[in-house]
Amino acid sequence: MxxxxxxxxxxxxxxxxxxxxxxxxxxxxxxxxxxxxxxxxxxxxxxxxxxxxxxxxxxxxxxxxxxxxxxxxxxxxxSLGWSYLSSLDLWEIAQPVMQDVAGRAGETCTAATLDLPDVVAVARATTRRIMTMNLQVGGRLPAHATAMGRVLLADLPEAELERFLATAALAPLTEHTIREPAALRRELTRVRRQGWALVDEELEIGLRSVAAPVRGADGRVFAALNLCTSSGRVSAAEVHERLLPGLLDGADEISAALRRRQEPPVLRLAP
Missing domain, CATH: 1.10.10.10 (Winged helix-like DNA-binding domain superfamily/Winged helix DNA-binding domain)
Known part of the structure; x- marks a missing residue:
């Protein structure tokens, strides 16, 4: 805590x-x-x-x-955390979209927000696959080593990003984890430019994930939508070709719904 x-x-x-x-x-x-x-x-x-x-x-x-x-x-x-989450209302919009993304991809779809230095899972749609990413709603992961975190970090105001890079402990979770602030900044610049992030075995060996930004009515990224898969089962090329298009469509659909509502972007847990 x-x-x-x-x-x-x-x-x-x-x-x-x-x-x-x-x-x-x-x-x-x-x-x-x-x-x-x-x-x-x-x-x-x-x-x-x-x-x-x-x-x-x-x-x-x-x-x-x-x-x-x-x-x-x-x-x-x-109950203190549930009170916050249950007072939010994006789940009604996001849940069916996430379920569709997960179903088409055959992988678990997760939504997360940023709580530096971590991301916090706020919604999850699973598939029938036995092996799935074990991140429950409310779970935390280090932002620097996750696709969701990089999507969210890439949209931070410059001053806030500078503070994070200057003070964060970029733990080397695997041999592939980016652990140098300058290298992470370069990766975040690339994520910002291309509009999505792919993290390959940086959080955990055998884990490959891709994330896309969800934007509020003001255009700022407030959540990230993520698909996670096994690197032994799905290649990086297949993630890009098969999983990413549906993920981007899903994130855009949720973002468009928020723009139509013209309300602050928030997330509600499933009942």
């Missing part, structure tokens, strides 16, 4: 208790799934007394549990 700096100066008239509560929730992560009161206080920079009050409040609300003096998040925390 991304951290929140409780000691950072607040702007405007923010509610300090809410800020501190979110700081505590954000302190839990894969590396720190269960923590004592002292550990939470140290991780957040809060006093033990303040951390204790917040943890007890979160426990009372059902967002935290305590076992053997160690606190951990409960599944109820997911």
């Amino acid at each position: 991304a951290s929140v700096d409780a000691s950072a100066p607040r702007r405007g008239t923010g509610l300090q208790s809410l800020e501190r509560g979110l700081t505590v929730v954000a302190a839990f992560s894969r590396e720190h799934p269960r923590m004592t009161l002292s550990e939470v206080a140290r991780m957040t920079g809060l006093t033990p007394a303040t951390a204790r009050r917040i943890l007890l409040t979160l426990e009372e609300l059902g967002f935290v549990r305590c076992e053997e003096r160690r606190f951990s998040l409960t599944p109820r925390v997911l």
Whole structure:
């Protein structure tokens, strides 16, 4: 989970208790799934007394549990994310289009948005194929090593892209992963020019994916549509010749629907 700096100066008239509560929730992560009161206080920079009050409040609300003096998040925390996703409404437009793209391609179709340094899957349409990309809605992948991420990164404002390239840890996930900022910038320039991205075994050996941009009424890319396949089963040439045209058509269809609605681009999860 991304951290929140409780000691950072607040702007405007923010509610300090809410800020501190979110700081505590954000302190839990894969590396720190269960923590004592002292550990939470140290991780957040809060006093033990303040951390204790917040943890007890979160426990009372059902967002935290305590076992053997160690606190951990409960599944109820997911309701915060579901509230965001379920308040959005593009799923009604995107779902049938994605299902059609997936059906014609015979591969899983995923939509994702950017939450630097990752992409977050917000919608998914599967096929009957036994072996599919195991990325569920809400799952995260590093933006620099995914086709979806590169489509989204390529449309970032220049200043924001510069900050990302200057600070991001471009982890070498495979021997093929682009790990140098200059090389990634060149690839993003190519993606921006051609209007789609192909990533070949950079995220995982044996995995090949292609992504296309979904644009809102303002023309900006706010989501990426992706098809993922096995590199041993489908060649890069076949991805380009057979999968890419349908993917581009699907992304354009969703984008056109958004332009007709003239509303902010958003995504809804399937019921």
